[in-house]
Amino acid sequence: MADTVRIVVDGTATVVPTGTTVAAALGNAGRLAMRRSVTGEPRGPVCGMGICFECRVTIDGAPHTRSCMVSCVEGMEVVTEHA
Amino acid sequence: MHESVSEVLVIGAGPAGLAAAAAAAADGADVLVVDENTRPGGQIWRAERDSGVQSEAGELVTLAMSHGARFFSGTAVFDAARGPTLFAVNGSGPLVLRTKRVILALGATERQLPFPGWTLPGVFGAGGLQALGKNGLDVSNRRIAVAGSGPLLLVVAAWLERRGAKVLGVFEQAPRADVMRFGRGLWRHPAKLLQAVQLSGSLVRVPRYHDAWPVRAEGRDQVERLVLSVGGHERTLDVDYVACAFGFAPVTGLAALLGCAIEDARVQVDAFQRTSVEGVLCAGESTGIAGADCARAEGVVAGHMAAGREDLACTACRWRDRERRFGAALERAFSLRDELCTLPTADTIVCRCEDVAWSELVPREDERDAKLQTRVGMGPCQGRVCGAALEFLKGWPRGRVRPPLIPVTMDVLAAAGAARHRGEESAS
Amino acid sequence: MKSVDAIVVGAGIVGAACAEALAAEGLRVRVVERGYPGGGATSAGMGHILVLDDSDAQLALTRLSRDLWAERSREWPAAVEWLPCGAIWVASDDDEMDAVGRKALWFTERGIRAEVLDPAQLHDAEPSLRAGLPGGLRLPDDSVVYPPAATAHLLARAQERGAVIGHRVSARVAGDGFVVTNDGTRLEAGVVVVAAGLAAPGLLDPPLPHLRVRPKKGHLAITSRASGFLRHQLIELGYLKSAHGPVGSSIAFNVQPRATGQVLVGSSRQIDNDDPMVETDILSRMIARASVFLPKIVDLQVIRTWVGFRPSTDHNLPVIGPVPGRPRLLIATGHEGVGITTSLGTGRLIADHVLGVASPIDPAPYLPERLVRDGVRG
Numbered sequence: 013m014a015d016t017v018r019i020v021v022d023g024t025a026t027v028v029p030t031g032t033t034v035a036a037a038l039g040n041a042g043r044l045a046m047r048r049s050v051t052g053e054p055r056g057p058v059c060g061m062g063i064c065f066e067c068r069v070t071i072d073g074a075p076h077t078r079s080c081m082v083s084c085v086e087g088m089e090v091v092t093e094h095a
Numbered sequence: 096m097h098e099s100v101s102e103v104l105v106i107g108a109g110p111a112g113l114a115a116a117a118a119a120a121a122d123g124a125d126v127l128v129v130d131e132n133t134r135p136g137g138q139i140w141r142a143e144r145d146s147g148v149q150s151e152a153g154e155l156v157t158l159a160m161s162h163g164a165r166f167f168s169g170t171a172v173f174d175a176a177r178g179p180t181l182f183a184v185n186g187s188g189p190l191v192l193r194t195k196r197v198i199l200a201l202g203a204t205e206r207q208l209p210f211p212g213w214t215l216p217g218v219f220g221a222g223g224l225q226a227l228g229k230n231g232l233d234v235s236n237r238r239i240a241v242a243g244s245g246p247l248l249l250v251v252a253a254w255l256e257r258r259g260a261k262v263l264g265v266f267e268q269a270p271r272a273d274v275m276r277f278g279r280g281l282w283r284h285p286a287k288l289l290q291a292v293q294l295s296g297s298l299v300r301v302p303r304y305h306d307a308w309p310v311r312a313e314g315r316d317q318v319e320r321l322v323l324s325v326g327g328h329e330r331t332l333d334v335d336y337v338a339c340a341f342g343f344a345p346v347t348g349l350a351a352l353l354g355c356a357i358e359d360a361r362v363q364v365d366a367f368q369r370t371s372v373e374g375v376l377c378a379g380e381s382t383g384i385a386g387a388d389c390a391r392a393e394g395v396v397a398g399h400m401a402a403g404r405e406d407l408a409c410t411a412c413r414w415r416d417r418e419r420r421f422g423a424a425l426e427r428a429f430s431l432r433d434e435l436c437t438l439p440t441a442d443t444i445v446c447r448c449e450d451v452a453w454s455e456l457v458p459r460e461d462e463r464d465a466k467l468q469t470r471v472g473m474g475p476c477q478g479r480v481c482g483a484a485l486e487f488l489k490g491w492p493r494g495r496v497r498p499p500l501i502p503v504t505m506d507v508l509a510a511a512g513a514a515r516h517r518g519e520e521s522a523s
Numbered sequence: 524m525k526s527v528d529a530i531v532v533g534a535g536i537v538g539a540a541c542a543e544a545l546a547a548e549g550l551r552v553r554v555v556e557r558g559y560p561g562g563g564a565t566s567a568g569m570g571h572i573l574v575l576d577d578s579d580a581q582l583a584l585t586r587l588s589r590d591l592w593a594e595r596s597r598e599w600p601a602a603v604e605w606l607p608c609g610a611i612w613v614a615s616d617d618d619e620m621d622a623v624g625r626k627a628l629w630f631t632e633r634g635i636r637a638e639v640l641d642p643a644q645l646h647d648a649e650p651s652l653r654a655g656l657p658g659g660l661r662l663p664d665d666s667v668v669y670p671p672a673a674t675a676h677l678l679a680r681a682q683e684r685g686a687v688i689g690h691r692v693s694a695r696v697a698g699d700g701f702v703v704t705n706d707g708t709r710l711e712a713g714v715v716v717v718a719a720g721l722a723a724p725g726l727l728d729p730p731l732p733h734l735r736v737r738p739k740k741g742h743l744a745i746t747s748r749a750s751g752f753l754r755h756q757l758i759e760l761g762y763l764k765s766a767h768g769p770v771g772s773s774i775a776f777n778v779q780p781r782a783t784g785q786v787l788v789g790s791s792r793q794i795d796n797d798d799p800m801v802e803t804d805i806l807s808r809m810i811a812r813a814s815v816f817l818p819k820i821v822d823l824q825v826i827r828t829w830v831g832f833r834p835s836t837d838h839n840l841p842v843i844g845p846v847p848g849r850p851r852l853l854i855a856t857g858h859e860g861v862g863i864t865t866s867l868g869t870g871r872l873i874a875d876h877v878l879g880v881a882s883p884i885d886p887a888p889y890l891p892e893r894l895v896r897d898g899v900r901g
Contacts, residue, residue, distance in 0.1 A: 031144040032231030039232045045216040045316045050474075050748075050783075051450040054316045056216030058447075058480075060226030061138060062131065062501075063204050065475040066447060076475065076502065076747045076824055080227060083133055174803055182803075460690065464559040467566050467671035468602075475747055475826050497801045497828050502747060505788075505810045506821035512807025 019088040022095040034079035034090055035060075035067045046079065046092040069093075096510045097190040099167070101127035103401045104181065104194035106172055106349060109137020110387045111379025111394035112200030113155035118398025119198075120162035122407065128164060129183055129192065131171040137202055138222055139387045144231045174498035174511050175352045179374055180518055182511035184503055189510040191518075196374050196401040199350050199362065200394060203380035205340035206483040208243075208431075209445050209453065210438040212312030217336050221251045224338040228258060235259030237335040240321045242266040242309050244341045245429045246291075251338055253297040263332050264302040266323055268341065269429050271305035277428035284421050286388065308435060309339060324434075341431055344483040345381045351496040360486060360493065367408055368397035376401055385422020392418050436488055445488075446481040448474020462491040475502055527551045527687075529877065530702050530712040532694045532726065534560040536568075536670055536863055537855050538718035539677035540870030545716075546684035548874055553710065554678070554686060555702060557693040561674035563720050564862065567831020569743065569779055569789055570673075571756050572666040572864045573610055576629055577763050580840055580888035585861060586635065587884050588868030592666065602672035604782035610665035610756040611640065611649060613656060613776070613816055619760040620657040627660055636663055651752055653818050660760075667756060667779055670863050677866075694719070697726040700851035714877055716853045718869075720834040721797075723856040731846055733894040736857050738832035740796040742805050743789050746823040750784035759816065762790070772796075774808045776816050786823060788813055790860070794835070801828045835859045843872050843889040853877075854891050 016027050019034075021041055028037045035057045038046050045054035046069050057067035062081045070091040071077040079090070103119045105112045108130035120126045128135070134142040136152035143149075148156065156166065170185040172192075181192040205220040207213070219227065221243055228234050238261045241252045245267075252265045267274060281288040304325050311322040322331045347355075350362040356371035357363065361383045368376045378397040379390035392415035399408035439445060441454035449470040459465035462472075462485065471485075472478030478494060485491045499508055527550075531542045534556035546552045572592045574585045599605040614620040623639055630637035638661045640648055645659050678688055693705040697717045702710045717723045724734045759776035777790040791805050806828060813820050836842060836857035846852045853876065855869050872889065875882040887893065 029144065029231060033227070036144075036227055036231035036233075039227065049214070049444075049447065049450050053214060053444075053450070054216055055214060055447070056317075057219065057227055058207065058223055059205065059220050060223035060230070061204070063476060064207075064447065064480050068475070075749075080230065081131070081133075083230075176803075460559055463562065467561060468675055473827065477827060495799075498803055499825055499828070502824040502826045504822055504824055505744075505746075505814070508744070508803065508825050509807040509810040509814075509821070512803035512805070512810075516804035516807065 017084050017086045019084045019090060021090045022092055028084050032084050034069065034071060034082045034084055034088070037084050038069070038079060038090070038092065043092055043094060046094075048093050096514055097187065099127060099190060099192050101125050101165075101192070101194045103127070103196050103198065103398075104129065104192055105198045105200060106181070107137060107200030107202055107379070108132070108135035108152070108166070108168070109200060109202050109379060109390065110140060110151070111202070111390035111397070112137070112198070113152055113159065114391040114394030115198045115200060115378055115398035115401070116159040116164050117155045118395045118407070119402040120159045120164040122399060122402035122404045124402040126159065126164040127167065127192070127194070128159070129167045129170050129172060131169065133169050135166065135168065138226065141226055141229050143229045171501050172349055173500045173503050173507075174515075175349060176515045176518065178518065179353060180515070182514065184507050189507045191511070191514045196376065197353070198397045198401055199370075199375065199377040199381060200379045200390070201346040201349060201381040203343035203345050203384055204479060204483065206342050206344050206487065207339070207480055208341050208435055208438060208484050208487065209443050210309050210311060211440055211443050212314070212318070213339070214444050214447055215312050215314050215318040216316065217314070217318035218312050219336060219338055221248055221338040221340040223340070224336060225251045225254050228255070234336070236261060238263055238333060239336045239338060240264060240266065240323070240332050240334050242307070242321070242323065242337065242339045244268045244431060245343070246425070247340070249294045249298060252301055253294050255338070256297060256301065262301045263334065264304055265298070266304050266307035266309070266325065268308040268432055268435060269305060273428045274305055277424060280424055284417070287421065308438070309337070310438070312337060341435065342429060343380060343384045344486065345383065347381055347493070348496050348500050350375070350377060350381065352498065352500065366412065367400045367405065368393055369400065383419070383422060385419055385425065389415065389418030389422055431487055439488070445484060446471040446474065448476050451481075456485070456489070462494055466494065526711060527553045528713040529553070529716060530555060530710055531716045531718055532697050532702060533717065533719035533722075534674070534678060534688060535563050535565040535718065535720055536561060536674045536677070536866040537858060537869050538716070539674045539681070540866040541716050541718050541855055541873045542681040542686050543677045544870030544874035545877060546681040546686040548878060549684075550877070552681060552686040553712070554681070554688040555692045555694050555704065555710070556688065556690055559690050560678055560688070561671040564831050564833060565670045565674055567741065567743065567829060568670050568863050569777070569787055570668045570670045570863050571610070571779060572668060573756070573861075574630070574635055574662065574665070575763075575861065576626055577839065582633065583884040584841075584865050584868045584889070587871065588865045589664065591867040591871065592668070592864070593664065599668070599673070600676060602669065603676055604667070604669040604672065606667040606780065606782045608667055608755050608780055609661060609663040610758060611645070612660040612662070612758050612760050613645075613652065614658055614760050615656065617657060622760055623658060623660045630662070637661070638663070649754055649757065651817050651819060652757070653816060656816070661755070665756060667781065668863065669782075673863070694726055696728040698728045698852060699849040714851045714853060716855055716873055718855040720856055721832060723834070723854060727846065727852070731891065734842060734854065734891065736834045736836060737795050738797040739835040739859065740791070740793040740798070741789065741831050741833060741860070742791045742801065742809060742828065743787060743831070744806055744809070744825045744828045745788070746786045747826050748784040749786055749823050752823065753778060753780040753786055756780070757816065772805065774805070774812050776812045778813055778817065778820070786820070788820070797832055799830060801830055833859045833862070840889055841865060841869065842891050842894065843869050844876060844886060844891055847892045847895050
């Protein structure tokens with residue numbers, strides 16, 4: 013398996029080490045505030061284990077996906093609130 | 096819809112689940128382990144991105160598989176019916192899990208308590224930051240404050256230090272005297288004493304404070320500063336990340352859905368890890384917080400019981416009981432102090448999913464009235480985060496559990512419903 | 524001396540509307556609620572404000588009520604989530620399309636705005652519907668509300684006029700001008716209004732044998748926020764067959780957009796079922812039915828499901844008015860799946876009766892005495 017994979021975040025390609033979750037990749041790319049709450053506050057991951065749902069982004073077209081539970085794979089398309 | 100049949104179905108691949116699977120498989124049962132993470136280990140034994148499955152987890156997985164146990168990773172259970180029959184979903188779609196005996200090893204979640212600014216990105220759980228870090232979030236050279244309660248804070252701080260973070264301090268809310276007494280009591284648990292000494296060693300450079308808790312997180316789009324109360328005085332730290340959690344809350348949702356008795360916010364089990372429902376056992380933190388070693392011991396008891404080997408289950412009971420006593424000591428030493436109830440101000444968001452503020456919740460009579468009138472607990476997390484906080488702040492019990500246990504698409508829910516109906520038809 | 528003019532038993536939306544209507548007329552009102560406001564059937568309901576054409580009496584009550592909701596639209600606070608989205612009754616085949624034509628005429632003759640939509644117009648109005656549907660009937664003046672908040676608001680308005688609301692006060696007996704609570708306290712009033720849903724028959728002393736209110740279980744599912752998926756409340760024409768159908772379980776397509784952007788999916792009916800468990804096979808049938816009309820609905824994420832129990836009578840109308848021979852004991856229950864809408868009309872009828880004035884609609888079809896006179900089991 014390759015050491016890195018290439019994913020697309022809000023239209024920009026980025027290379028991450030294999031096995032990185034989408035949430036971690038977003039955090040490392042300066043997009044820790046990946047969502048807005050219902051009243052518009054910036055939000056990002058908290059629990060790291062799929063409980064809090066604060067890390068939701070759109071992954072390969074599927075909205076409301078918990079990014080801390082998904083490992084990056086080659087060609088994955090991620091859309092955050094910054095798109 | 097895929098269907099999988101087993102003799103013993105283990106839900107959760109943390110210490111309890113893996114120990115149960117290994118025990119039951121070694122006894123000759125046909126075991127299937129279902130876990131929602133991509134790799135086994137649960138939370139405390141979570142695999143690192145770059146170094147593979149944790150050694151303790153790996154040993155048990157190897158042992159279980161050598162006796163024929165199967166593992167479904169990345170698979171989450173969302174509904175359950177009599178049988179027991181469970182319904183789960185993974186990347187391939189929905190699946191039906193039919194079995195004779197279920198072992199629930201659901202673990203625990205961290206308890207987050209709200210304080211002003213806690214919703215800023217960069218304020219994580221303690222285990223939460225570690226999990227994100229193990230999954231690739233870069234923590235090197237980040238200034239990190241670790242706060243909240245419990246020995247996990249030290250484990251997380253040590254891990255962060257190893258990964259090159261600048262841990263500014265560990266801020267424990269429990270009084271110093273209680274923690275010292277707990278430390279002195281560790282002679283009863285030599286293995287833990289050793290762990291504690293090792294931890295202290297790796298935290299030599301990290302200041303540790305007691306009677307300390309967060310008061311306010313500040314920043315614009317991300318946390319920049321953390322204000323804490325330390326021994327009665329306010330201190331402000333410039334931070335990149337905050338790792339904060341106040342102990343754990345047992346996960347009980349699937350047990351509730353199966354009809355198991357839940358009391359005192361934990362799944363009730365007898366001396367053999369049996370729940371109130373025939374054919375359903377429970378092991379690990381779901382039965383009460385007591386750490387990984389207790390979870391393992393309970394897993395062994397449950398695994399042997401599920402495989403029909405009560406004799407072998409008995410041999411693990413004394414070990415389990417000793418670990419439970421450790422759990423009780425943990426609970427006493429790190430119980431949450433009253434001052435933490437005063438952390439949220441009127442504007443502090445308590446329900447993050449629906450942005451419900453503390454002032455809206457204060458006048459509410461009970462949790463159901465609060466839910467209907469303020470929407471607290473109605474969002475995607477279905478009250479898991481705010482529920483753990485409100486258990487402490489208001490003494491409210493968790494609400495009724497209904498399917499789906501996690502959000503699933505309609506077609507998945509429909510497939511499960513149809514399969515359940517077919518199952519009931521053929522059973523009658 | 525009477526301490527209050529009226530006691531209302533039950534603070535669901537019907538009781539709240541009665542309390543408000545009575546208090547607005549200057550009466551001293553006391554509300555007795557065994558739990559907390561809106562905690563029963565009200566909390567489970569879909570909150571559709573609609574007109575129904577299954578009978579003249581049903582139309583009269585729903586039309587009166589719908590108008591009352593709309594007249595007060597600017598009054599409703601944000602929490603009530605007032606959404607004037609309109610409704611479309613969707614036809615699946617040519618027979619149903621013929622029925623659409625007849626219904627449109629029927630409504631229009633009675634002064635209710637109703638538009639027939641052909642396939643192109645249906646698609647414009649609701650793009651998520653599948654192609655190939657023959658059309659539908661659009662009722663632009665239907666709306667959606669969030670019932671628990673509406674209940675709280677109505678009670679708050681009643682309190683502004685001096686009404687007293689007692690939470691966690693259970694009534695054991697409701698009689699001619701008095702209520703006895705669980706701890707034995709006797710409360711006197713000029714009149715008692717029993718708006719206690721399924722519990723109503725059991726409170727009456729002496730009982731009214733003709734009053735039978737049966738639970739009709741309904742399932743609901745709500746999605747995560749998915750703005751733009753739906754614009755109108757959508758119901759299949761076969762819905763009324765389901766609502767009035769024989770015993771057993773029945774499903775009908777009925778979905779609703781919420782102000783939050785979530786989609787609420789109904790509907791099911793299981794008569795005489797009061798089991799609080801969510802039955803996923805019923806949900807499965809509801810989802811299957813919904814996907815016939817909205818193919819992409821299967822991709823929406825369900826975050827929560829729940830059940831409710833509609834208080835149902837056997838004659839498809841609520842029971843509103845005085846118990847025969849007991850002029851100071853009034854009933855207001857049996858609203859089945861229309862209670863959110865008709866709560867306001869019920870409040871009006873009850874208040875008018877207490878004041879001895881004529882109502883905007885004829886109260887006769889809903890009177891309890893009708894049950895006795897017609898030998899209809901209520």
